[in-house]
Amino acid sequence: MANQEDENVGVATTKKTFAILETLRENEGLSIAEITRRTDLTKSTVYRHLKTLEELGYVIERDGEYYIGLGLLEIAEQTRNREPGYTIAQRKVFELGRETDERSMFLVEENLEGVYLYRYGSPSNTMVGERRPLHALASGKVILAEFDEERIERFIEQKGLVQHAKNTITDRDSLVSELEAVREQGYALNDEEYMDGLFGVGVPVYTPDDELLGSLGLFGPTSRFTDEYLHDDLVNRLWDKAGEIKVTLAYG
Incomplete structure (x- = not known):
């Protein structure tokens, strides 16, 4: 006792x-x-x-x-440098931000939540280490799309499909359908799903062994993220940077 x-x-x-x-x-x-x-x-x-x-x-x-x-910074940096790909991802986040003049970020999953490891924007240190609901973010949906059916059900049961903005996915069938589309097209979108007026796009980042490392994303005002801008520019840039991380991990 x-x-x-x-x-x-x-x-x-x-x-x-x-x-x-x-x-x-x-x-x-x-x-x-x-x-x-x-x-x-x-x-x-x-x-x-x-x-x-x-x-x-x-x-x-x-x-x-x-x-x-x-x-605490020393402890945090040890965590962020745990995987070799994390430091490479940091460079790509900053490259994306400078090239597009948009806010960029790298998201990973821990305990069924999205965690921001790096962010480029104003100010660039905000949000780092903060946790976000996977179902309400473009980069979060990219990560969820890698889950098997059992893990998706566990996510829904434990975290719930909480509404954060007007377009947040709040029912299981809609989420499953959305994740199928993400797997087919290779990227995910967030159209005012976490915050009204905010649009995001994310792609998966893989290791040379095709294990998911995390997700690269860009976000900004909905009015600026037109279909042409997304599909002719941003998605391709994200794919390129994700590919560069994988190649760098493989060959140095």
Whole structure:
């Protein structure tokens, strides 16, 4: 019984630590009082956790306000560099952004969610590390299209087809039909499915062994993404960059 109680205390402590870190990630430059209010933790609890995190280099304090420290950057970079293709994808994201003057990104899947590893745009560091629903993104649908039937059903059951914008796919049959189209054409579109007024296009990125590495995507205002612009320019550019990642992984 004592071991179980100790374990529960440890879990609760860890959850409090991450609640503070996530609060700082969303709104940096917060005082202890502001963190206390946003987390519903006691002031003394917030103070103790912050001091421990500060000693470890995971947060820093400036004039009574707390920020995420560079200690977490090292951990994050280790994660992003875990796969050789990830660093190559970073270069291609920036190339796409500069060549098209659109916002570009590289998305991977973890625990049935889309995670932004790289983004080019203004500002380029926003969204990196953030999680998004796979069914509401062009790049997310590209990843879902690689799932087998059992995994798709697990995704629907665990994550649900939540509506985020006016055109979000919210029923199973429509999603299955959409994913079949994605497999046939080799790319996916997001026409105001995650955010009203936003259009996106994504393609799969494969390793030399034809394993899915992630998805390259471009997005911007719906009014700018005409059929001609998409099919005569953007889709081909995305395919080219995805192919370059695969070739570079194979031959260096």
